[in-house]
Amino acid sequence: MDLTFSEPELAFRDELRAWFADHSPPPTSEPEADEDAHYRWRRDFQRELAQDGWAAVHWPPEYGGRGATLTQSAIFFEELGRSGAPLPANVLGLLLAGPTIMTWGTPPQKERYLTPILTAEEIWCQGFSEPDAGSDLANVKTRAVKDGDDWVVTGQKVWTSAAQYSKWCMLVARTDTEAAKHKGLTYFLMDMEQEGVQVRPLRQITGESEFNELFIDGARIPDENVLGGVGNGWKVALTTLMNERAGLAFFLQVRMRQTLDHLIAEAAQRDLLDDPIVADRLGELHLKAEVLRLTAYRGLTAIEKYGQPGPEGSLTKWMWSETNQQLTQFAADLLGPTALQAGGRWSYELLRARGNSIEGGTTEVLKNIVAERVLGLPKAR
Amino acid sequence: MDFDLTEDQKEIKNVARELLSARSPWPKVREAAEADAYDAALWQEIVGLGWPGIAVGESHGGQGLGAVELAVLLEELGYACAATPFLATATAAAAIQAGGTDGQRERWLPGLVAGELTAGIGTAELAVDGHGADVIVLVDDDGARLIAGADAETELLRTIDSTRRFATVRGDGEPLNGDVADRGRAAIAAEVVGISQRALEMTLAYVKERKQFGVAVGSFQAVAHRCAQMLLHAESARSTAYYAAWAADAEPSRLPEAAALAAAAGATAAREVPASAIQAHGGIGFTWEADVHWLYKRGEVDRALLGGVKRHHAVLARAAAQRVTVPAG
Numbered sequence: 001m002d003l004t005f006s007e008p009e010l011a012f013r014d015e016l017r018a019w020f021a022d023h024s025p026p027p028t029s030e031p032e033a034d035e036d037a038h039y040r041w042r043r044d045f046q047r048e049l050a051q052d053g054w055a056a057v058h059w060p061p062e063y064g065g066r067g068a069t070l071t072q073s074a075i076f077f078e079e080l081g082r083s084g085a086p087l088p089a090n091v092l093g094l095l096l097a098g099p100t101i102m103t104w105g106t107p108p109q110k111e112r113y114l115t116p117i118l119t120a121e122e123i124w125c126q127g128f129s130e131p132d133a134g135s136d137l138a139n140v141k142t143r144a145v146k147d148g149d150d151w152v153v154t155g156q157k158v159w160t161s162a163a164q165y166s167k168w169c170m171l172v173a174r175t176d177t178e179a180a181k182h183k184g185l186t187y188f189l190m191d192m193e194q195e196g197v198q199v200r201p202l203r204q205i206t207g208e209s210e211f212n213e214l215f216i217d218g219a220r221i222p223d224e225n226v227l228g229g230v231g232n233g234w235k236v237a238l239t240t241l242m243n244e245r246a247g248l249a250f251f252l253q254v255r256m257r258q259t260l261d262h263l264i265a266e267a268a269q270r271d272l273l274d275d276p277i278v279a280d281r282l283g284e285l286h287l288k289a290e291v292l293r294l295t296a297y298r299g300l301t302a303i304e305k306y307g308q309p310g311p312e313g314s315l316t317k318w319m320w321s322e323t324n325q326q327l328t329q330f331a332a333d334l335l336g337p338t339a340l341q342a343g344g345r346w347s348y349e350l351l352r353a354r355g356n357s358i359e360g361g362t363t364e365v366l367k368n369i370v371a372e373r374v375l376g377l378p379k380a381r
Numbered sequence: 382m383d384f385d386l387t388e389d390q391k392e393i394k395n396v397a398r399e400l401l402s403a404r405s406p407w408p409k410v411r412e413a414a415e416a417d418a419y420d421a422a423l424w425q426e427i428v429g430l431g432w433p434g435i436a437v438g439e440s441h442g443g444q445g446l447g448a449v450e451l452a453v454l455l456e457e458l459g460y461a462c463a464a465t466p467f468l469a470t471a472t473a474a475a476a477i478q479a480g481g482t483d484g485q486r487e488r489w490l491p492g493l494v495a496g497e498l499t500a501g502i503g504t505a506e507l508a509v510d511g512h513g514a515d516v517i518v519l520v521d522d523d524g525a526r527l528i529a530g531a532d533a534e535t536e537l538l539r540t541i542d543s544t545r546r547f548a549t550v551r552g553d554g555e556p557l558n559g560d561v562a563d564r565g566r567a568a569i570a571a572e573v574v575g576i577s578q579r580a581l582e583m584t585l586a587y588v589k590e591r592k593q594f595g596v597a598v599g600s601f602q603a604v605a606h607r608c609a610q611m612l613l614h615a616e617s618a619r620s621t622a623y624y625a626a627w628a629a630d631a632e633p634s635r636l637p638e639a640a641a642l643a644a645a646a647g648a649t650a651a652r653e654v655p656a657s658a659i660q661a662h663g664g665i666g667f668t669w670e671a672d673v674h675w676l677y678k679r680g681e682v683d684r685a686l687l688g689g690v691k692r693h694h695a696v697l698a699r700a701a702a703q704r705v706t707v708p709a710g
Contacts, residue, residue: 001623005382283701284697287642291620301383370612371606377605378597380605
């Protein structure tokens with residue numbers, strides 16, 4: 001057992017820290033009034049990262065990454081979070097599309113798509129969820145029908161982050177209505193820039209629009225843009241989903257720590273730290289933030305040593321969302337009406353946190369997954 | 382970064398698990414607890430294996446291992462809910478090894494390791510195995526003291542946990558150095574990991590087996606989600622207890638905070654996981670025969686030994702605040 005970083009890990013971290021120190025301090029992690037300007041900044045920032053080989057440290061060197069270990073990848077996201085910078089603009093391409101294409105793509109597909117992901121020349125979005133296929137992904141209804149050398153797609157997608165900026169979409173569509181639920185799906189790389197694809201932003205409770213609806217009506221996808229074979233979409237989609245949370249946990253963990261530090265500073269300014277009730281709650285939040293960090297590291301070790309996470313691996317997203325909600329709610333209690341002012345930081349954090357227990361798997365579904373896959377309980381009713 | 386037990390530590394764990402499942406199954410625990418006595422044969426075997434001296438230096442007859450190995454054994458003794466004086470003996474010995482003078486070590490450690498002397502550890506109000514012990518390690522907010530049994534006034538204290546003996550203790554004693562109190566908390570938190578794990582496993586076995594409305598009750602989400610929550614508490618206790626044990630061995634400067642983390646997460650798990658186990662067992666869980674109550678009782682007393690969640694939260698709040706720069710004004 002060794003909970004310190006090795007010399008190479010420390011060297012990696014220090015090099016990264018120096019890079020962040022040298023590069024333009026980020027404007028702010030929260031979307032400003034002008035979401036598009038914020039997005040452009042994130043895109044430029046990713047280009048700078050890519051130029052110096054930092055955009056996708058976990059990618060193999062042959063594709064422009066550094067072949068980083070999982071621990072180094074975790075360090076990258078911790079340091080990114082610490083620097084105050086937001087996630088790179090093409091985060092879905094870097095974390096999801098890239099690794100999925102590396103696993104399932106043909107040589108020409110790898111040749112065509114990977115570099116523009118890295119440099120943020122082409123932004124990617126994820127077309128999985130539908131109005132009737134949220135937690136139940138296999139229920140996808142969007143249809144793709146073969147027409148000559150093309151597939152013609154009709155349907156609707158929802159919760160599509162960054163669709164308004166995206167050139168490409170990881171699209172899961174039904175190509176066989178006769179086959180069993182999981183078996184009739186195919187994974188496509190869909191060009192977003194065409195008549196048949198309409199993007200409508202969804203306004204969320206914070207007022208901003210991170211997510212969109214996609215209306216797909218007769219969009220055309222050439223056959224060469226099938227990824228992993230026709231009818232193999234469920235397996236390919238699982239590759240994408242498995243990549244979803246690996247590094248992000250460390251980014252989110254650091255961000256939550258920063259929010260907690262900010263709250264402690266505000267409490268200190270109001271001379272509230274000696275209040276035993278305040279100390280009790282802050283101590284508990286510190287505990288939960290540390291439990292998350294330590295448990296995430298245990299999960300990392302398990303994957304590095306055994307190739308798969310232990311029972312702890314499925315808990316971190318649940319821990320994070322619950323703690324972040326408790327933290328932002330306590331801020332509202334502690335700071336009073338100042339924390340509820342429209343447009344203020346704490347108001348934003350409070351409202352945004354409501355999405356934490358829904359996005360990327362609701363807490364209820366996560367608990368079902370823990371019960372069935374980790375604890376071996378019978379399928380839930 | 383390698384947040385996992387070493388192969389040797391896993392081997393210690395496996396050996397302990399095997400031995401205790403053979404020698405200390407529930408009927409043996411029940412028999413001892415109902416007689417208000419320890420399982421003397423089991424204790425002799427444990428002494429023979431050298432476990433009480435796991436974290437005692439070889440020059441004093443111990444195995445010369447550390448807090449992580451002690452934690453691993455405590456976890457397994459907690460998992461078995463074994464009726465032995467292991468927690469007090471091994472933890473007091475480790476405390477004297479870590480915070481005692483050469484003279485104190487020389488005087489107490491060889492006897493404790495050999496099972497010829499007995500030790501108590503805890504607070505003045507609640508010391509496990511304190512009554513009639515040859516030596517007692519007492520912890521309070523100011524630190525830790527070592528009291529020779531002859532200089533202590535002890536009174537037997539009957540608690541809900543009859544798998545072990547307790548006492549109230551009065552006496553001055555000699556100060557022990559440094560972080561003995563935190564080492565003690567880390568050790569108790571390690572026992573809680575085992576208690577939680579056992580309570581979870583018993584519950585899983587039961588809810589997979591027990592049928593109502595024609596199906597296993599574990600297929601109901603209300604039950605399944607309770608089990609998931611038990612896992613979350615148990616794994617939180619595990620992450621922090623291993624961290625504290627590691628810090629005690631490798632980075633003592635981190636121990637005060639790590640021990641508070643382990644104590645706070647442990648105190649929660651010690652209550653919540655066995656309490657959930659009783660609930661998930663339904664009416665059976667409330668009966669003497671179901672055995673989950675031994676874990677609940679031991680968990681509640683361990684929680685008291687850990688010293689209350691409020692104290693740990695306050696320590697943690699101070700630790701967190703120390704890292705934050707407060708803007709002027």
